[in-house]
Amino acid sequence: MKTGFRVFLGAFIALGLSWCGFVLGPVLQLGTQGQTNVLNSSEIYPNQRPGNATLGLQVYRAYGCAACHTTQVGQDGVLCDVVLTSAGANPTAVNNLISSLKLTGLSKDEADAVSGRISAAGGKTETHIIPVGADISRHWGLRHSVAEDFLWDNPVQLGTIRVGPDLANEGLRHDESWELAHLYNPRSNVQNSIMPSYKSLFITGNTPSEDAKNLVAYLLSLRADVSLHDAPFTTAAAPAAAPQNAASQK
Amino acid sequence: MSDDLKTSLQTDAGQKGPTAPTWIFVLTLLGLFGAGFYFDRHSGWFDSQVYAPYQSSDELEAYQPKSGAAALFAEGKKQYGMICAACHGDDGLGKPGQAPPLAGSEWVNAASFKRVEEIPQLGLTGSVHVSGQDWNLSMAPMGVALSDSDLAAVLTYIRGSWGNKASPVSDTDIKAMRAAVAGHAPIGGESGLNAIKE
Amino acid sequence: MNVIEKKYSAIDASCRVPLLVLFGVAAIWLIIGLALEIIASLVFHNPDWLANCPFLTYGRVLPAANDAILYGFVMPAALGVMLWIFARLSESELLLPLVPIVAGNIWAVGVLVGVVAILIGDSTGFTWLEFPRGGSVLIFAAFLLIAVSAMATFGARRERELQPSHWFLLASLFWFPWIYSTANLFLVAWPVRGVAQAVIDWWFSNNLLFVWLGLVGLGVAFYLLPKIAGRPLQSRYFALFAFWTFMLFAPWCGIPQGAPVPSWLPSASTVASFLTLIPLIGFAIVFGNTIRGVNVQCKGGPYCYAKFAMVVFFLSALMYIATGCPHCSGVVGMTWYMPAQTYLQIFGFVSIAICGAAYESLPGIMDFELPFRGFVRAQHWLFMFGLLLLVVPLAVCGISEGLKMQNPNIPFSEISHGTLNYLRVSSLGLFLLLLGALLFAINIFAMTAIWQTKLAKAFAATLLPYPETGEVKS
Numbered sequence: 001m002k003t004g005f006r007v008f009l010g011a012f013i014a015l016g017l018s019w020c021g022f023v024l025g026p027v028l029q030l031g032t033q034g035q036t037n038v039l040n041s042s043e044i045y046p047n048q049r050p051g052n053a054t055l056g057l058q059v060y061r062a063y064g065c066a067a068c069h070t071t072q073v074g075q076d077g078v079l080c081d082v083v084l085t086s087a088g089a090n091p092t093a094v095n096n097l098i099s100s101l102k103l104t105g106l107s108k109d110e111a112d113a114v115s116g117r118i119s120a121a122g123g124k125t126e127t128h129i130i131p132v133g134a135d136i137s138r139h140w141g142l143r144h145s146v147a148e149d150f151l152w153d154n155p156v157q158l159g160t161i162r163v164g165p166d167l168a169n170e171g172l173r174h175d176e177s178w179e180l181a182h183l184y185n186p187r188s189n190v191q192n193s194i195m196p197s198y199k200s201l202f203i204t205g206n207t208p209s210e211d212a213k214n215l216v217a218y219l220l221s222l223r224a225d226v227s228l229h230d231a232p233f234t235t236a237a238a239p240a241a242a243p244q245n246a247a248s249q250k
Numbered sequence: 251m252s253d254d255l256k257t258s259l260q261t262d263a264g265q266k267g268p269t270a271p272t273w274i275f276v277l278t279l280l281g282l283f284g285a286g287f288y289f290d291r292h293s294g295w296f297d298s299q300v301y302a303p304y305q306s307s308d309e310l311e312a313y314q315p316k317s318g319a320a321a322l323f324a325e326g327k328k329q330y331g332m333i334c335a336a337c338h339g340d341d342g343l344g345k346p347g348q349a350p351p352l353a354g355s356e357w358v359n360a361a362s363f364k365r366v367e368e369i370p371q372l373g374l375t376g377s378v379h380v381s382g383q384d385w386n387l388s389m390a391p392m393g394v395a396l397s398d399s400d401l402a403a404v405l406t407y408i409r410g411s412w413g414n415k416a417s418p419v420s421d422t423d424i425k426a427m428r429a430a431v432a433g434h435a436p437i438g439g440e441s442g443l444n445a446i447k448e
Numbered sequence: 449m450n451v452i453e454k455k456y457s458a459i460d461a462s463c464r465v466p467l468l469v470l471f472g473v474a475a476i477w478l479i480i481g482l483a484l485e486i487i488a489s490l491v492f493h494n495p496d497w498l499a500n501c502p503f504l505t506y507g508r509v510l511p512a513a514n515d516a517i518l519y520g521f522v523m524p525a526a527l528g529v530m531l532w533i534f535a536r537l538s539e540s541e542l543l544l545p546l547v548p549i550v551a552g553n554i555w556a557v558g559v560l561v562g563v564v565a566i567l568i569g570d571s572t573g574f575t576w577l578e579f580p581r582g583g584s585v586l587i588f589a590a591f592l593l594i595a596v597s598a599m600a601t602f603g604a605r606r607e608r609e610l611q612p613s614h615w616f617l618l619a620s621l622f623w624f625p626w627i628y629s630t631a632n633l634f635l636v637a638w639p640v641r642g643v644a645q646a647v648i649d650w651w652f653s654n655n656l657l658f659v660w661l662g663l664v665g666l667g668v669a670f671y672l673l674p675k676i677a678g679r680p681l682q683s684r685y686f687a688l689f690a691f692w693t694f695m696l697f698a699p700w701c702g703i704p705q706g707a708p709v710p711s712w713l714p715s716a717s718t719v720a721s722f723l724t725l726i727p728l729i730g731f732a733i734v735f736g737n738t739i740r741g742v743n744v745q746c747k748g749g750p751y752c753y754a755k756f757a758m759v760v761f762f763l764s765a766l767m768y769i770a771t772g773c774p775h776c777s778g779v780v781g782m783t784w785y786m787p788a789q790t791y792l793q794i795f796g797f798v799s800i801a802i803c804g805a806a807y808e809s810l811p812g813i814m815d816f817e818l819p820f821r822g823f824v825r826a827q828h829w830l831f832m833f834g835l836l837l838l839v840v841p842l843a844v845c846g847i848s849e850g851l852k853m854q855n856p857n858i859p860f861s862e863i864s865h866g867t868l869n870y871l872r873v874s875s876l877g878l879f880l881l882l883l884g885a886l887l888f889a890i891n892i893f894a895m896t897a898i899w900q901t902k903l904a905k906a907f908a909a910t911l912l913p914y915p916e917t918g919e920v921k922s
Contacts, residue, residue, distance in 0.1 A: 003610075004599075004602060010692060011619040011622045012622070015699060022647060022648070022651040022700070023648055026648070027640050027644050029710070031644040033642060063502070068506065134855075138853075146708050147708060150642045154641075155572065158643075195495060197496060200505075
């Protein structure tokens with residue numbers, strides 16, 4: 001090449017293409033997104049976080065909590081369970097059939113086949129959609145995180161590494177007193193915790209400052225437990241959230 | 251010429267050096283092909299709703315939980331697409347000379363489904379006013395081969411889509427209707443429809 | 449001294465003050481950055497040390513440390529080396545030398561403002577973009593100023609044909625302003641809505657850490673290797689092919705698998721990561737052929753640095769590309785494997801390449817030998833062992849952590865506790881790197897001091913009414 005211009009042109013095209021793909025595209029597709037409906041309901045999702053939780057997000061950012069915590073749940077797959085809702089006119093035949101069939105952990109095609117057989121025998125079934133994955137088994141979430149979960153956040157604090165547990169559904173797991181105690185001295189309610197204490201968030205003793213209260217409000221507002229079109233699951237059959245304030249953090 | 255340039259340049263005495271061998275271009279093309287294949291299967295083709303682990307919007311739709319009315323609705327949509335949409339349109343707007351609109355139709359939206367449920371079962375010929383327009387066509391009994399629950403699903407779907415907000419239809423209603431009108435002739439136009447007791 | 453040597457002596461001399469400023473700024477920030485990294489890593493030895501001081505809490509010190517090293521050390525030093533390479537390849541003195549001197553000072557202030565802002569809680573919250581408006585504007589302005597001087601020097605070249613180093617370094621001069629301004633505009637100035645912010649942050653981080661550092665490191669290495677080995681790059685066309693394909697594919701990597709974004713984004717990154725193997729193969733072949741059979745004794749000098757940097761480049765790139773595969777990413781995605789790869793790229797590849805170039809250039813620029821020649825080899829060994837102790841435990845920790853995370857029966861607190869020993873060993877690695885950085889800084893500042901003393905003596909000599917001895921004033 002004899003001119004720097006060709007290098008610049010090539011760089012312009014190369015960077016421009018990736019700019020279109022990873023900046024312009026997502027801004028147009030995700031940056032214009034609005035609220036959505038909860039599946040099979042007229043409820044809107046997500047609601048804006050309450051005021052002190054929005055302030056709490058700024059505390060989260062200022063203290064760099066995202067350096068250790070993520071707020072995104074992954075999902076490795078999805079399975080179906082077939083559940084009998086009515087035995088129909090011929091209960092004995094249906095029950096005999098059911099005892100010979102596998103009803104849980106099926107793929108969609110298998111579930112359709114099974115429910116077809118049960119319908120033919122006169123019974124009525126419902127297919128439950130169950131998300132599966134390492135994070136979900138660990139009770140860190142009921143389904144994978146989606147763009148709607150972060151709609152109102154500025155800045156979005158997804159986090160990149162799990163030095164501490166994922167917080168996407170922290171609001172389902174603990175209450176205010178647990179969170180405040182954890183910030184004051186993490187080892188007081190989680191044995192072997194490696195999290196540093198944040199006594200600077202407290203005034204004289206363990207009275208929480210405004211920042212601490214707002215941060216806790218933000219943490220308690222973190223929940224992604226509704227079924228959406230892009231993250232479907234059958235609500236009634238979802239794995240139960242971890243028991244409140246479990247003695248050892250799972 | 252300076253040391254720096256002499257060692258950098260390869261233009262001395264035509265020493266341009268070997269060109270990039272063909273195999274790397276072949277490798278690149280194969281790589282691009284494989285990449286396209288992978289992207290086709292896993293990307294959901296830029297659909298904003300498809301997230302990992304789902305790999306296509308069809309797969310996502312299949313895994314939408316359906317129960318009760320929602321299941322009926324989804325099944326009805328599928329059946330409608332297969333049987334009715336050809337004439338009445340996917341948008342329910344119909345086509346002049348082909349089929350009247352279902353969206354906003356006073357017959358579809360009537361509080362009682364007793365009149366509209368007989369149309370796919372018996373067929374309809376003769377003139378009918380639909381949303382202020384006159385239609386004089388002939389519809390075959392397109393729903394006669396459907397099962398009770400499938401026909402109920404289609405009617406539920408029609409009565410609840412495109413702005414229509416009428417009540418669903420159940421398979422027991424269809425069963426009762428089929429028993430009552432067994433052997434009847436196609437409905438004769440608007441007067442025939444009005445003759446059906448609501 | 450013959451004519452050519454005199455010309456090169458003049459070229460090198462013209463780079464003197466700009467490079468002393470840029471290397472000086474870089475050396476100070478490398479030390480501060482590594483010190484901050486060590487402070488951050490103390491939390492894994494005892495979480496309650498320094499825990500109640502909000503300015504030194506892990507979540508602030510770590511981003512401050514990372515940014516201090518990348519923006520405070522890597523970038524100014526890289527730009528300094530770039531100016532020198534452009535001057536030498538152009539066979540012209542550095543044009544507008546005052547501009548980089550001013551820019552270097554602006555740069556130092558910008559990094560200071562940014563680091564302090566992070567420590568007091570004003571971080572923007574975006575990885576690798578934590579400097580809020582003040583710091584980022586100063587750095588951006590300083591970069592553009594240095595680019596002006598670089599382009600002017602490039603434009604003055606007599607041999608119009610571009611050299612391989614030109615391709616990489618010119619591309620890098622273009623790359624950074626675009627990605628930095630886009631990221632700051634779309635994330636800090638007028639933030640976009642929702643998770644699109646995260647996508648732009650990932651795009652920026654990939655283009656900065658993988659593409660930009662890659663372009664700079666390769667540009668510097670592909671200048672040093674042929675120069676010291678005494679033979680041209682083998683082959684130029686291969687390098688050109690690898691250059692274009694690297695620029696085409698690499699910018700599309702970086703979206704983590706399993707991220708809460710529509711799957712076309714991580715799929716695009718998977719595809720791009722796989723395709724980036726092609727330029728990597730190209731660079732490996734060019735590197736291998738260029739150094740094969742070369743009989744140069746490097747003795748821990750710049751040639752060793754350049755070779756070390758290239759080998760680490762391949763390792764780090766392979767580590768990065770592996771995360772494009774959903775199966776691998778599912779295991780190591782959010783573990784210590786990721787920072788391990790980043791440290792390998794920054795400390796092992798780019799820093800080593802830049803330090804090698806600095807050691808190669810400084811004797812000529814200053815017109816006297818390095819005051820502590822043995823430090824060059826010492827720093828080489830310190831960095832090598834430091835990297836080994838830093839990166840290997842973190843990478844192994846990440847893989848082990850990731851595998852354990854797949855088993856929901858292992859409580860998380862047990863997994864996180866199990867990472868501590870690895871993290872403690874990695875602190876030792878940081879310490880060795882800091883020692884190496886000190887050796888680098890000592891040479892730079894010693895040279896600056898010697899030069900200033902010489903200047904002072906020469907100046908004093910002009911004030912004396914009579915020459916002190918019979919020497920001819922030079």
